[in-house]
Amino acid sequence: MKKGQIVKALSGFYYVKSDGLIYQARARGLFRKTSESPLVGDIVEFQIENETEGYITAIDDRKNALVRPPVANIDQVLLTTSLVSPDFNYYLLDRFIAYAEAHDIEPVIIVTKMDLSEDESLRAKIEDIYDMYPVFFTDKEQVNHELLDIFKDKLSVLSGQSGVGKSTLINTILPEAKLNTDEISNKLNRGKHTTRHVELIEIAGGYIADTPGFSTIDFSVIDKYNLKFCFIDFDEHSENCKFRECLHINEPKCGVKKAVGEGALASSRYESYKQIFEEIESRKERY
Numbered sequence: 001m002k003k004g005q006i007v008k009a010l011s012g013f014y015y016v017k018s019d020g021l022i023y024q025a026r027a028r029g030l031f032r033k034t035s036e037s038p039l040v041g042d043i044v045e046f047q048i049e050n051e052t053e054g055y056i057t058a059i060d061d062r063k064n065a066l067v068r069p070p071v072a073n074i075d076q077v078l079l080t081t082s083l084v085s086p087d088f089n090y091y092l093l094d095r096f097i098a099y100a101e102a103h104d105i106e107p108v109i110i111v112t113k114m115d116l117s118e119d120e121s122l123r124a125k126i127e128d129i130y131d132m133y134p135v136f137f138t139d140k141e142q143v144n145h146e147l148l149d150i151f152k153d154k155l156s157v158l159s160g161q162s163g164v165g166k167s168t169l170i171n172t173i174l175p176e177a178k179l180n181t182d183e184i185s186n187k188l189n190r191g192k193h194t195t196r197h198v199e200l201i202e203i204a205g206g207y208i209a210d211t212p213g214f215s216t217i218d219f220s221v222i223d224k225y226n227l228k229f230c231f232i233d234f235d236e237h238s239e240n241c242k243f244r245e246c247l248h249i250n251e252p253k254c255g256v257k258k259a260v261g262e263g264a265l266a267s268s269r270y271e272s273y274k275q276i277f278e279e280i281e282s283r284k285e286r287y
């Protein structure tokens, strides 16, 4: 019995990497019965039939799994957002962050197009608001070498709205990682990602999914009582809330609202929280 990680899924085959080799494997009928099917990113046990082929016999417990892209065990998401063109969007970024937190995926913020603005104060503001996460600033011309270190031993997913510079990031920043970037950027550009197959591409000692993630943010996975845990910068202030189960909305003596009033917590973060909270609350019950 061998153990490895699925790095690609295609037409019913799974490509499992183990000890530096790739095995083409099928899932046993067993999985069809339990309706559980292996995902790219899964750590699996498999039995080999010959040098390159085998079948998967068990899937390890997952840390998390996304539907789009269908990838399991994601460590971090590179939330790509431009400083301008399109303008930096606090609310959209906060949605991405909350979604990542809800899935136990570490957010890494990448702000692109720094060359298009002289506004130093905006950069400082972003750094200040998001100081609970790693924040990187990039532009098309300069390679941000620090960025290369974040991939090691991690499974990353790239995300961000259209036009923020995801493909450009891969093309200009990451060739330094000496990977076959054509492969990723072609796929990133491929017919708006209609295919369901995903592949993990090796990058600077880790993996990146070749399909951008979080294209649809569906908060149905979070209920209104848990949303606050997806805003980790609220934590230190919620200790001052009078009620332990305070949702920071209508409750009196709320430490979070107090912090916003005093400028200790960004009002944009609180506004994003309220807006998502309302979205969750107004959600129609689905049966």
Ligand SMILES: Nc1nc2c(ncn2[C@@H]2O[C@H](COP(=O)(O)OP(=O)(O)OP(=O)(O)O)[C@@H](O)[C@H]2O)c(=O)[nH]1
Pocket (backbone or CB within 6 Å): 112, 113, 114, 115, 116, 138, 139, 140, 141, 160, 161, 162, 163, 164, 165, 166, 167, 168, 169, 188, 189
């Ligand atoms: N000046 C400047 N332009 C950039 C930068 N990054 C991307 N662009 C430009 O912004 C446009 C969109 O960039 P893409 O890399 O295609 O954006 P994307 O996020 O991959 O977009 P989708 O494929 O639609 O998801 C292109 O015209 C890029 O040349 C940057 O750092 N500086």
Ligand SMILES: [Zn+2]
Pocket (backbone or CB within 6 Å): 238, 241, 242, 246, 247, 248, 249, 251, 253, 254, 255, 256, 257
């Ligand atoms: Zn509160």
